[in-house]
Amino acid sequence: MTKIANSRSHGPRWTALAAGCAALVAVVGGALPAAAAGGAGQGSAAVAAPAPRLDREALRELMAPDEVAAGTMVRVSAPGLRWTEATGGLSQDPAASFRIGSVTKVFTSTVVLQLVAEERFTLETPVQELLPGTLPAHWHPITVGQLLSHTSGLGLPCVAPENPQAPTPAAVIAALTDPACPAPEYPVTRQQYNGFNYFLAGMVVEKVTGHRYADEVQRRIARPLGLRHTYLPAPGDTAMPTPSLAAPSAVEPWAWAEGGMISNGPDLERFLGALLRGRLLPPAQQRELFAMPALSQGAQDRFSNAGLLRAELADGTVVWGKTGSMEPYTNGVFGTGDGRRVLVYSYTGVTRDPVAQRRRAEDLVAAAF
Template identity: 75%
Template sequence: MTNSPVRTARRIFLAAGCAVLVSVAAGTLPAAAAAGPRPSPAVAAVRPSDTAALRALMAPDGVAAGTMVRVGGPGIRWTGASGPLSQDPAASFRIGSITKLFTSTVVLQLVGEGRLSLDTPVQRILPGTLPAHWQPITVGQLLSHTSGLGLPCVDPAHPGAPSPAEVIAALTDPACPAPQYPVTTQQYNGFNYFLAGMVIERVTGHSYAEEVQHRIARPLGLRHTYVPQAGDTSMPTPSLAAPAEIEPWAWAEGGMISNAPDLERFLGSLLRGRLLPPAQQRELFAMPALSEGGKDRFSRGGLLRGTLRDGTVVWGKTGSMYPNTNGVFATADGRRVLVYSYTGVGNDPGEQRARAYDLIEAAF
């Protein structure tokens, strides 16, 4: 059956693990924080997690067939799993668009080394990749989802999981709409991170997978975190359940495999300044002007910002690889970190967003 343009764009996004609806979920948390007291983040960061609420949310129901949760911080180390998911707290899973945090971290490291800047045009690093008549798109605009890129309207040339170059070729096909200028708001778009991965490879001369291992996984001792090769559908043992028929490779946009302990260590280390120089560390929390008023709230460094009902601010990322929905969030000081993954059931995006909200609220 031939895919329509809409189905094509949706298939690529789902295969890449972008999960736009769920990624937006944590970004829309400010809308739920209109009422109630707003204690300081320092106070909120050390209060106990509501483990009773977490247990109740993890019970299999019409929203999630099974849920894994890990919460870490001073005085707390709480893990649990329900339903058909592995009960091993170190089970691996496909992290989907959480991969983007690894990508943005590598880019910011390269910026700190002076090998490029957030203001460097992508066209200068990757000449010929984007149409000549497009306005310059900067590296920083890729990380903060302010590039104005849209969705592809044609199939990539590859019949299976397309290569990054094939994805971008489909995105920039003359039949597809060009970015609309001026860009007036943030718009979450996984294709920004295909370009960011290509930037990493061109600047370093090494593969994206090698850079992630060299710069992040090995220094932090993340033994279960890696970028699979194209066509590799295998999973480590133990792992959370995942269907075999999907095309999981989505590279720098959403293709990595990790586990809850590794993700906790990664985000905590990132927020505490172990991976970036001071100037780039500030970019992690700097919010671009275009984030104001938008439903997607991404920092210049690619972190998703959410404000809970009591005013607590959390930073992190969501990501999905069908049928699992994942997230990793922490307070700015990295003293409380939540990792979750659940197997969604049903097709109600509102219910799925609400479950993600509730897990985050209970953990912090």
């Protein structure tokens, strides 16, 4: 696979955001262990088709509380199969909600691609044209497509924004573009995951539509798909729905279009399945989900033009998805390219060791596909 990871909160929220964008956490990468075959079974009119095989034993072993995770929820779905379990004191309610962290980015990129389909702009449109005055005039143009594919060359802020406990998106970008901070890499020579790309993408959504990012997600994705448990909390809203997967964290969350949403297993399963099957995007934009930018070649983390993580298992199975972390949860959602098999997982972490996080994600994905 490729690395799967995202912002984790450790310390003040601004520190957490910057650190999370600097290092990818909870990653899936490299050649994964061979997984059980996941094709639909053959049947006849007289005999029901068997459910696709699933290595439940391997999943349950991975879900046992240990030095990586205090508790784990896993949901796997495919035609003829729906399996959900939770361990370690996590809620057994299949509708339990959790903070999805940077899985939020997939919602953001989907809205952006819908706007491209509506000819509001193109993936080649410079951000400077859509958000005049937001980025320094001496910076080389950064396109919308570069934001989604993490090929913008953007670095990290070197100063804290105004009101760091509750910064506005504009304040976040102002800190990123402070004269004391280095300009983006140019020419860009590599694909480098950076959550700040998606703050700019969210700002583009609001500027072009004239509506709040949260409202556009509801209008374009959540309501059409019936995602009743998926939303972006208002700034300062620290409440969690009931039931929630685990007890709320003392850390006040905030990451907006980059990583701030709340959802649950059934909603994420429905969203990714619909996205991969082409229910949310026209054909031209659907192709961007799976098209890989040239700069992704040789990268440990390979993201598509639409910001989906591409992961290849040892048996050749390719899956697409995203990870995300927001205290106390570390999550992932992955599916086959046809959207017929989808994995959603969430666990409450014990360690922040990125190597251990990566291995856990690799193993969960390998056991589910």
